[in-house]
Structure formats: structure tokens, C-alpha cells
Amino acid sequence: MAVPSSIKLQDELGDKVQIVFVSQSDAPAAAQAFALKKKWLGGRAMWTQEAPFETGLSYIPASVLLSSDGEVLLVGNPLENHNKIVDLIEEDQKAKEKGPKDAPDPVRKAWAEFGKGNWGKAVTMAQAVIDKPPAKDADAAVAAAKSALESFNKSIDTRFARVDTCVAEGLYERATGELAAIGKGVKGEAALTQRHAEALAKLNGEDLKAEREAAAALSKLEKKLYSNGPEDGSAKALNAFAEKYPGTKAAERAEQLASLIQ
């Protein structure tokens, strides 16, 4: 079973790759219960029962790697292609850090900054092209800058929305991590910095105190569960937690985890 190698890849490369496990043979709860038993849960990997495409291969495990632009880079056996997958991900990152070759130079530089994670700087640079177009090929540069700015904003909106989803699901540790990454990315751009500050204040606000405390308490149980796998008393501890923090998202998650063990 190649799943551990992909989980290891997710751990090794962190934010540079997203792993999605597709298991069509099992109901989601069964797949999760199996993964929990194998100690594969708890990371950033996602799980689904829906195949977003056919691999055309007659075996599993099979993997499909998409570039950051959504293009299929590789289809094959993850065990045989581990090094190739790592190389392709690194090449993808390098390409992002150079920006698109066909973009006008000042816009390509904005894309390059975005690729490096300097989103605030990228937004400022694209906006500068729109506000003060270059003398040469001004119309093309402005059009490219507008298109780039739209993409940057869409991507940044997605990141902020992810924080909201984390909060909605009671994942405060993850929300804090996401928001820290956003804070680093938007540095230097006033409106985005303000937006980040507001999101941070909301996350740490009084309204969410009970949820935050419950999530922190559950996090300890989860770490032990994901690290050791289900043990005698795991389900009992999770159910006891749910009773102690009634009505919280953490309690819901604890009950759901307990149901995977029982």
C-alpha cells in the first residue's frame, strides 16, 4: 500500500504539495476508519470517494499529479515515480518563481513575486502597472496586469475563505497556521494587511473563546490518537470530551472520531 509514501511526501514538502486520496471502494467513514487504524490521518492530506478523472490504469495505487496551474504532469504508479514526482513539484515551484514567459516584463515580475509567496508585493506591482502603464505596449501590459491582479485576488480570497472554513469546522490550530501564512504573504499591502488583522482579531475574539478552548483540548486527544492509532479507551475518552464541551464543533468532531473507532 503506497499511502504512507504519499503522506510522507506531504510531510516532506508541506505547503508545496497537496495530497488527495481517492478511495472509490469504500464509504468515506470506512476509508477514514481504515486510515485511522493505520495512523494515516491527522495531516494535511484530503480524502474523497469521488474520482475527479480516470487514470486509465488497471491497478492501484495509481497517482495523477496536477501542476499548480491544473495541468496533468504525470499519471502512473506512485511507488515507481516518487523521485519523479518530487522533481516535477520542484520544477513547478521554480517555474512559478520565474513567472509566465509570455507576460510583459513588469507583469511577469509581479507573477514571480506571487509565486514566491509575496502576495502583497505582487498585488502592489500589478496595480502599479495599471496605474502607471509602461511606455512600450501599454495596453497589453495593463490588460495582463488586470488579469494577473484578478488571479492574485481570487487566490488570496480562497486562502481567507479557508480560514473561515477552519473556524466553521472548529479547526483553530489549522486556522491559526493558515492565517500566519496569509500574514506573511500579504505583508506590505495596506488593504490586505488590514483584512488579515481583522481576521486575526476575529479568530482570537471573545465570541469564539469557548470553541477555541474546546479545540485546543481536543487537539491533545487527536495528536495522541493519530500518533498511536485507536487504543483501548480512545472512544471513551472522545465521547467523554464531547460531553464536557457540548454544542461545540470540537465535540462534533470528537463524536465523529469516536464513531470511526466503535
Add this chain to the structure above:
Amino acid sequence: MVRSGLLATAALAGVALFAASPAAPERAKVGKKPAFKFEQPLTNGLGVDSLESFRGTPTLFEFWGTY
């Protein structure tokens, strides 16, 4: 007569089922950009609802089973 009626009903039901089914996912081919919208939330998905949601980060899909 009854048999032809049943056949017609079955055929209509088949058409209705076919029409209601989501489009089959396309074959992943190197160099292509497949599109897909998920009908169910992904576990740990944090709001992901389509392949487009992954844009910006290389994504490795691993097909596996518990059997």
C-alpha cells in the same frame, strides 16, 4: 402489448437515469487540464469543491483501496 409497455417504461427510466447521472470523469492525460466539480465535501477539504480549487498548489491524487 404489456411487454412492449414495460420495455418502453424501462427505456424511459434508463434515459431518465442517464440524464440524472453526473458526467463521467474524463481520462487524465499529460498536458491536459481536466475539470471536475465534487458533489460531496472532501474529508479535511477545507472548502475545496472542484479541481480548480487546487490551483496555485501542485496536487497529487492517489487512488487506493482498503482491500
